[in-house]
Amino acid sequence: MIRYGLHLSIAGKEGRAGAVREAELLGLRAFQIYAKSPRTWKTRPLSPGETEDFRARRENLGAIPAVIHASPLVDLGARGDVWEKSVFSLADDLMKAQALGVGYVVVHPGSSDPERAREGALKARELAALGSNGPKLLLENTAGGKEHLGCDLRDLARLVEGTPLQVCFDTCHAFAAGYRLHEDPRGVLDALDEVIGLGRVPLIHLNDSRHDFASQKDQHANLLEGHIGPALADFLTDARLSGKVVILETPRSVQEDAHNLRVLREWLGE
Numbered sequence: 001m002i003r004y005g006l007h008l009s010i011a012g013k014e015g016r017a018g019a020v021r022e023a024e025l026l027g028l029r030a031f032q033i034y035a036k037s038p039r040t041w042k043t044r045p046l047s048p049g050e051t052e053d054f055r056a057r058r059e060n061l062g063a064i065p066a067v068i069h070a071s072p073l074v075d076l077g078a079r080g081d082v083w084e085k086s087v088f089s090l091a092d093d094l095m096k097a098q099a100l101g102v103g104y105v106v107v108h109p110g111s112s113d114p115e116r117a118r119e120g121a122l123k124a125r126e127l128a129a130l131g132s133n134g135p136k137l138l139l140e141n142t143a144g145g146k147e148h149l150g151c152d153l154r155d156l157a158r159l160v161e162g163t164p165l166q167v168c169f170d171t172c173h174a175f176a177a178g179y180r181l182h183e184d185p186r187g188v189l190d191a192l193d194e195v196i197g198l199g200r201v202p203l204i205h206l207n208d209s210r211h212d213f214a215s216q217k218d219q220h221a222n223l224l225e226g227h228i229g230p231a232l233a234d235f236l237t238d239a240r241l242s243g244k245v246v247i248l249e250t251p252r253s254v255q256e257d258a259h260n261l262r263v264l265r266e267w268l269g270e
Helices: 015-026 048-060 080-100 114-128 153-160 171-176 185-195 231-236 254-267
Strands: 003-007 030-033 066-069 104-107 136-140 166-170 203-205 245-248
Touching: 003 015, 003 254, 015 030, 015 048, 030 245, 048 080, 066 080, 080 104, 080 114, 114 136, 114 153, 136 153, 153 166, 153 185, 166 171, 171 203, 185 231, 231 254, 245 254
Parallel strands: 003 030, 003 245, 030 066, 066 104, 104 136, 136 166, 166 203, 203 245
Antiparallel strands: none
């Protein structure tokens, strides 16, 4: 069974616990959040009350899968001060995930230097002192352009090879990077399985694209309103994705949430 959800906001008085409440109201089976503001390097520790409230509310929903997305400021392939800030920010997300009982932290690999990116990801895991049941760190494929790492699945495979790192696969990014999801969605899934292995891909970001095929532009569209279109249904309903966590990072409003969840549930036969 696919466990699906949305990327939810932590803004407001309830913060992270408020995201769990929203997941319940929307009838989600999973959800994704930022652990802190994505617009600044600043962070603070979680209070015991914040941790307990989040854990209790999620437990009341049957402990549905939760994901933390690392800040878009993080660039694990950078040099100097930006690299250090990136590693510490990612380590902070991993520590927060461990405290909250969140199973996955997903991050874009960064730019330019693959060895530096790999080193940064592993260093963040080390600094977070993850326990044996701690969160899994996932590197996400990218749309390409501007020296972004991870747009080619073979490069992403090399980044995670021989490490505890796993992979998050984003459909909009793959389409923008030149994978023909609009024409051959199952063929793309074949490639993902062959190059990385689906056992190493616990999380799917299911997004349509506002831009044309191979545009190298990362702008998500609502389901059925972008250039991938209904082929996403064939991708999603492939039996090989059974049991995966699927997160929509589509534009958000009351109307857009209703549209995207209705389309997704129709595809899943609910």
